[in-house]
Amino acid sequence: xxxxxxxxxxxxxxxxxxxxxxxxxxxxxxxxxxxxxxxxxxxxxxxxxxxxxxxxxxxxxxxxxxxxxxxxxxxxxxxxxxxxxxxxxxxxxxxxxxxxxxxxxxxxxxxxxxxxxxxxxxxxxxxxxxxxxxxxxxxxxxxxxxxxxxxxxxxxxxxxxxxxxxxxxxxxxxxxxxxxxxxxxxxxxxxxxxxxxxxxxxxxxxxxxxxxxxxxxxxxxxxxxxxxxxxxxxxxxxxxxxxxxxxxxxxxxxxxxxxxxxxxxxxxxxxxxxxxx
Amino acid sequence: xxxxxxxxxxxxxxxxxxxxxxxxxxxxxxxxxxxxxxxxxxxxxxxxxxxxxxxxxxxxxxxxxxxxxxxxxxxxxxxxxxxxxxxxxxxxxxxxxxxxxxxxxxxxxxxxxxxxxxxxxxxxxxxxxxxxxxxxxxxxxxxxxxxxxxxxxxxxxxxxxxxxxxxxxxxxxxxxxxxxxxxxxxxxxxxxxxxxxxxxxxxxxxxxxxxxxxxxxxxxx
Numbered sequence: 001x002x003x004x005x006x007x008x009x010x011x012x013x014x015x016x017x018x019x020x021x022x023x024x025x026x027x028x029x030x031x032x033x034x035x036x037x038x039x040x041x042x043x044x045x046x047x048x049x050x051x052x053x054x055x056x057x058x059x060x061x062x063x064x065x066x067x068x069x070x071x072x073x074x075x076x077x078x079x080x081x082x083x084x085x086x087x088x089x090x091x092x093x094x095x096x097x098x099x100x101x102x103x104x105x106x107x108x109x110x111x112x113x114x115x116x117x118x119x120x121x122x123x124x125x126x127x128x129x130x131x132x133x134x135x136x137x138x139x140x141x142x143x144x145x146x147x148x149x150x151x152x153x154x155x156x157x158x159x160x161x162x163x164x165x166x167x168x169x170x171x172x173x174x175x176x177x178x179x180x181x182x183x184x185x186x187x188x189x190x191x192x193x194x195x196x197x198x199x200x201x202x203x204x205x206x207x208x209x210x211x212x213x214x215x216x217x218x219x220x221x222x223x224x225x226x227x228x229x230x231x232x233x234x235x236x237x238x239x240x241x242x243x244x245x246x247x248x249x250x251x252x253x254x255x256x257x258x259x260x261x262x263x264x265x266x267x268x269x270x271x272x273x274x275x276x277x
Numbered sequence: 278x279x280x281x282x283x284x285x286x287x288x289x290x291x292x293x294x295x296x297x298x299x300x301x302x303x304x305x306x307x308x309x310x311x312x313x314x315x316x317x318x319x320x321x322x323x324x325x326x327x328x329x330x331x332x333x334x335x336x337x338x339x340x341x342x343x344x345x346x347x348x349x350x351x352x353x354x355x356x357x358x359x360x361x362x363x364x365x366x367x368x369x370x371x372x373x374x375x376x377x378x379x380x381x382x383x384x385x386x387x388x389x390x391x392x393x394x395x396x397x398x399x400x401x402x403x404x405x406x407x408x409x410x411x412x413x414x415x416x417x418x419x420x421x422x423x424x425x426x427x428x429x430x431x432x433x434x435x436x437x438x439x440x441x442x443x444x445x446x447x448x449x450x451x452x453x454x455x456x457x458x459x460x461x462x463x464x465x466x467x468x469x470x471x472x473x474x475x476x477x478x479x480x481x482x483x484x485x486x487x488x489x490x491x492x493x494x495x496x497x498x
Contacts, residue, residue, distance in 0.1 A: 076462070188446075
């Protein structure tokens with residue numbers, strides 16, 4: 001049947017039913033194959049996207065110090081919070097704000113047990129908002145005056161409804177009384193990394209992004225940043241919570257203590273997260 | 278309800294479908310009738326948008342169409358504005374993203390046309406344009422319709438490319454899928470359910486109307 005409806009050169013191997021069967025057999029074999037998995041379950045960390053540049057080396061040091069292997073998944077804090085609320089198998093949640101961890105505590109799926117106050121997320125760092133431009137842009141170096149000037153055609157920010165840095169960006173622009181005039185020129189990115197990509201690819205003139213992004217090798221080579229004065233936006237406090245149904249609570253606590261230890265806090269500071277102490 | 282986003286999405290899907298059919302019909306005709314040794318390679322490349330994660334495809338387009346490449350600068354000079362964060366940018370992204378959904382059904386449909394007709398037309402001296410327009414398209418009209426419907430629906434549901442290339446600007450690049458995603462991500466599940474319900478209802482109505490009026494009725498044309 002297949003033979004008769006096909007032009008001679010258009011159905012190649014499928015002309016013979018046996019060939020078609022072989023293709024299916026390969027597909028089924030692929031679908032059924034299993035791949036070796038590591039013997040021990042790693043500590044699974046759900047981490048905010050702004051931690052992506054700095055967390056992996058810290059997790060490596062953690063493994064060297066304690067022998068515990070931790071794996072991080074990086075996404076927007078909001079997406080991770082939704083996933084955890086719906087039973088995602090994470091052990092520890094490092095958010096980019098306090099709101100999402102609090103929401104999880106209120107929902108009864110996460111806690112800060114073992115600390116002074118088990119209903120408050122553990123703050124492990126404070127974020128800093130910067131104005132970033134490419135070095136080869138036609139614009140003057142980033143400053144508050146750049147935000148006020150007419151030469152700024154497109155300003156990238158992260159989504160203010162959920163990305164903590166997006167919220168801080170809108171707060172800063174509002175404090176500067178620039179939000180209404182800049183609103184038509186804003187392009188909204190899903191998260192802070194995408195806001196940086198908008199600027200890095202040259203499509204937006206400048207972006208309000210995280211210091212952690214601006215300090216990555218790629219962006220620090222390509223552009224320059226200006227620290228937005230801290231009094232212009234509420235502090236971007238980043239909180240951690242333990243997912244309550246974890247089977248690896250002691251390991252999760254060890255990683256939290258490790259994050260809060262002086263050498264690691266100093267390392268965070270170098271990467272753009274202000275230490276909490 | 279964000280009706281502006283609905284109107285924008287329909288406009289985007291209609292524009293994309295029109296362009297895709299105009300591009301994919303000749304392409305599929307060449308793939309089926311042609312004898313070039315490059316056909317396999319071209320068909321493979323035309324299927325590639327299926328392989329890339331849409332946000333990654335969007336990212337590549339963002340870079341390619343941005344002012345840091347020759348292509349991007351040329352387009353910006355032509356249009357007077359960069360392509361990213363504009364409706365025309367979304368059209369370009371959607372055409373590339375949905376290309377396989379137009380090409381695949383057309384190639385399958387054209388290839389299923391009886392070889393005898395194609396040979397007869399060729400013997401009677403029909404050129405490739407005439408063969409495609411007067412023979413393959415009418416005989417494979419169900420496939421043309423399928424290609425148009427798939428392209429349209431795929432563009433309506435498109436998300437990753439719009440997210441990367443759009444910049445979420447109301448009236449210009451904020452489509453229904455972006456509105457829906459924002460509602461879900463902001464934990465506004467009621468609004469998300471309402472938007473989805475309207476989207477479903479509109480799609481079922483539109484598809485029902487098309488299938489009821491399609492050429493050749495319910496049987497194979």
